[in-house]
Amino acid sequence: MTRFVDVGNMIRWAADRGPENIITEMVRYLEDDFRRWEEFDKTPRVASHTPFGVIELMPTSDHETYGFKYVNGHPSNPGRGFQTVTAFGVLADVHNGYPTFISEMTILTALRTAATSAMVAKTLARRDARRLALIGTGSQSEFQALAFRGVLGIDKLTVWDTDPAAIEKFVRNVRPLGFDVTVASSAADAVREADIITTCTADKAKATILTADSIAPGVHINAIGGDCPGKTELDAEILERGDVFVEFDPQTRIEGEIQQMPADFAVTEFWRVLCGNAPGRTSDDQITVFDSVGFAVEDFSALRYARDSVAGTDFFEEIDLVANPDDPKDLFGLIGALSPSR
Amino acid sequence: MTRFVDVGNMIRWAADRGPENIITEMVRYLEDDFRRWEEFDKTPRVASHTPFGVIELMPTSDHETYGFKYVNGHPSNPGRGFQTVTAFGVLADVHNGYPTFISEMTILTALRTAATSAMVAKTLARRDARRLALIGTGSQSEFQALAFRGVLGIDKLTVWDTDPAAIEKFVRNVRPLGFDVTVASSAADAVREADIITTCTADKAKATILTADSIAPGVHINAIGGDCPGKTELDAEILERGDVFVEFDPQTRIEGEIQQMPADFAVTEFWRVLCGNAPGRTSDDQITVFDSVGFAVEDFSALRYARDSVAGTDFFEEIDLVANPDDPKDLFGLIGALSPSR
Structure with a gap:
């Protein structure tokens, strides 16, 4: 049998454990997997593009466990009442190829993206960072x-969005959770006193959410919205002024902010910093940029964590996905045994 | 909600409709899709190899519907009580990226492989073919x-396997279904009077199940066992004497019988024959060889057929795989609404 976490169980699990706790614990799984980065089979995601969006498969394996995520990206979906991004993921046992765990990943991806942001900022942001700007x-x-509070202790937020209803929704959701929230009047206003900046806008277009002159020395930028070909958020000059860190170089060159830059533009894969093989932040004035696009290993970590966390709870069901006749050569017998013609 | 056919429902559906009827109807879906071959996104499968086997993702899309299959191949599995091949598949709506249909595909793949064999033989075998040899x-x-009887009217079988228990199982399963079955004493004996030969052995090795001197003029060979790198069944001389037809040339060169042949060895993609763009059988003495490895479009056809066939029945469940908040920007609200801390 294969364990299955559907949307209802994912919501009940996340509410029961608390999303901030989940993100904090998930960072440990992410760090474990980024530290053994070289053990993983890695490949850029397999994308099927259409005029409306993209459907992608993101596989990876550590040679014990295989995992993949199915994920779509359809920027026009919200206007039609659908989610921009929906996803589900699968883990399988490499030794016999059987799928062992299937989970909804729309919510789980939101948790893993935030956990990845916090893991990277914990290493690259200034130690005295106190204020997060959310664009x-x-x-x-x-x-x-929640990720930046859980992992870095940051509870001062300045936020901006071009959609006032989205700001109102955010404030309504997080004020009761104890955050100190300031609503800015523009993106430039939002980042004025920020130590860390997260950009997460969703236009499928080359946009300039932030210009270089608005970025103060010492800031860490967590750029997660530029994540597919033709979609960027940052002024190229910011990338030139800062040091850029990525997940998996071959994928980020296609999908990330650095698609704007020459092919030989220098970047550092983050796992090297975590392992001590490459420098991260080297001064308090340095601008660090995490050009995040989301990589299969992160989904693998998130699925591993969810699998382990729901074990022993009632937050999953078992589904029968693998036909398993007593005689492995008698697959037909499974049908014949029920067939009325016999 | 996403429709889900688990193993139990697949078995009930197959027994209720009858596997021979299913295969015969599935051939129509396969022919529809092979006739519009050029409309599909096609890519060789994405494989993750290990010492024990392989796990593969096989995606395709016709720009209305996206589909993929997860499938493993572990030749040593039966010795450990597991299936060599297990699989499941997914269809999604290209317009919003939402998964619409998920099905077990261990049994469904067995049905689609047989349906594909029969579809090709219907076009390439001699019209007067009466006897099938099964190696x-x-x-x-x-x-x-069942496929060759349902689609070509063939009910005379000669069978051979190196495992006597497997032969006994086969005879036990098919004799009650009205077949005229002869058990041969060797592979060469089995093919002596055959008009069509199916080779489906499972060793992950370069084997020679049949040599060229045992093949009579006019035979159609349906070679389905040689389907991954390092695994072949036919003497190279058979491929030289016959005309070879394939599903998708770039994939078959890697995985099929023709991996033994030079890179410029001439083959014909079958869809061209079906569309009348290339010759198929041109004489009663010609040897035709279908070097079948299994391609994503066939799984797409099988999933489409299964989806349509179970509609309006109770052979599926609905599962909740896609988180769908009322406000598409308020994914967090799904958790917050339940969270005890609020």
Whole structure:
């Protein structure tokens, strides 16, 4: 049998454990997997593009466990009452190829994206960082706020979005959770006193959410909205002034902010910093940029964590996904045994 | 909600409709999709190899519907009480990226492989073909027998396998279904009077199940066991004497019988024959070879057929795989609404 976490169980699990706790614990799984980065089979995601959006498969394996995520990205979906991004994921046992765990991943991806942001900022942001600016208050924003509080202790937020209803929704969701929230009057206003900036806007277009002159020395920028070909958020000059860190170089060159830059533009894969093989932040004046696009290993970590966390609870069901006749050569017998013609 | 056919419902559906009827109807879906071959996004499968086997993702899309199959291949599994091949598949709506249909595909793949064999033989075998030789009586064999009877009217079978228990199982399964079955004493003996030969053995090795001197003029060979790198069944001389037809040239060069041949060895993609763009059988003496490895479009056809066939029945459940908040930007609200801390 395969364990299955549907949307209802994911919501009950997340509410029961608390999203801030989940993100904080998930960071440990992420760090474990980023530290053994070289063990993983890695490949850029397999994308099927259409005029309306994209459907992608993101596989990886550590040679014990195989995992993949199905995920779509359809920027026009919200206007039609659908989610921009929906996802589900699967883990399988490499030794016999059987799927062992299936989970909804729309909510789980929101948790893992925030956990990844916090893991990277914990290493790259200034130690004395106290204020987070959030540009974009859509689906990912509350998860970002909880991640930075849970992992870095940051509870001062300045937020901005071009959609006033989205800001109002964000404030309504996070004020009761004890955050000190300031609503800015523009993106430039939002980042004025920020130590860390998260950009998470969703236009499928080359946009300039932030210009270089608004970025103060010492800031860490967590750029998660530029994540597919033709979609960027940052002024190229910011990338030139800062040091840029990425997940998986071959994928980020196609999908990230650095798609704007020459092919030989220098970046550092984050796992190297975590392992001590490459420098991260080297001064308090340095601007660090995490050009995050989301990589299969992060989904693998999130699925591993969810699998382990729901074990022993009632937050999953068992589904029968693998036909298993007593005689492995007698698959037909499964049908014949029931067939009325016999 | 996403419609889900688990193993139990697949078995009930297959027994209720009858596997021979299913295969015959599925051939119509396959032919529809092979006739519009050029409309599909096609890519060789995405494989993750390990010492024990392989896990693969097989995506395709016709720009209305997206589909993929997860499938493993672990030749040592039966010795450990597991299936060599297990699979499940997904259809999604390209317009919003939402998954619409999920099905077990261990049994469904067995049905689609047999349906594909029969579709090709209907076009390439001699019109007067009356006897099928089956070399290999494992999981696929009974489905082959039903496919050739349902689609080509063939009910005379000669069978051979190196495992006597597998032959006994096959005879036990198909004799009650009205077939005229002869058990041969060797592979060469089995093919002596055959008009069509199916080879479906499962060793992950370069084997020679049949040599060229045992192949009579006019035979159609349906070679389905050689389907991954390092695994072949036919003497290279058979491929030289016959005309070879394939599903998707770039994938078959890696995985099929023709991996033994030079890179410029001439083959014909079958869809061209079906569309009248390339010759198929041109004489009664010609040897035709279908070097079948299984391609994503066939799984797409099988999933489409299963989806349509179970509609309006109770052979599926609905599962909640896609988180769908009322406000698409308020994903967090799904958790917050339940969270005890609020």
